[in-house]
Amino acid sequence: MQWFGPPNMKPASLQAELDVRTGGRFRISFVGGDGEYFEAGGIYREVVPNERLVFTWAWHSTPERESLVTISFKPDSAGTLMVFHHAQFADETARDNHQRGWSSFLDKLDAFVA
Template sequence: MKPATLNAELDVRTGGRYRISFVSDDGEYFEAGGTYREVVPNELLVFSWAWHSTPERESLVTISFKPDSAGTLMIFHHAQFFDEAARDNHQRGWSSFLDKLDAFVA
């Protein structure tokens, strides 16, 4: 089974909020959300990230987009984790997502 987005509500503007829900490869339900702190079209997204189950463990995602000879280079940075286990779990999750995104746009 592939992860499936069940719902995505996005208000992509500085101060706007988002909430997404999805099911993982093993069938586990997840819901996350946050606030866009900075939005520069075609250049930068900065937003808070927190799981619905642990809203007090907010972290920060920064995604930069830069022109590249082959198209666009995306630089992804997720920081301010609650602990090393959270960091490692997010690394696995984002790596899986980014691999799928790479395959989709290839």
């Protein structure tokens, strides 16, 4: 929760409920800088500690547009290499919007662990 969310998010608004196990559910919500409410959730399809997370992703406003996120972790001489893959988008606009969003989140993660 210390790094997740877009740069303009109201930090106190971030809420997360995570049941990190195969078949478990998650829900993440936050309020953007303009006051708009966002909520996403999904189900963990695969949880392999220190190796891989696979989960569905859908915004509460468009639950029928479910996509799939796979995050792999691999040992690296400098620490851990994380490979992030988000697929099965409804269209190119959704893909591009998610790419911008995840890029900003991962920039915040990079600054957090630096």
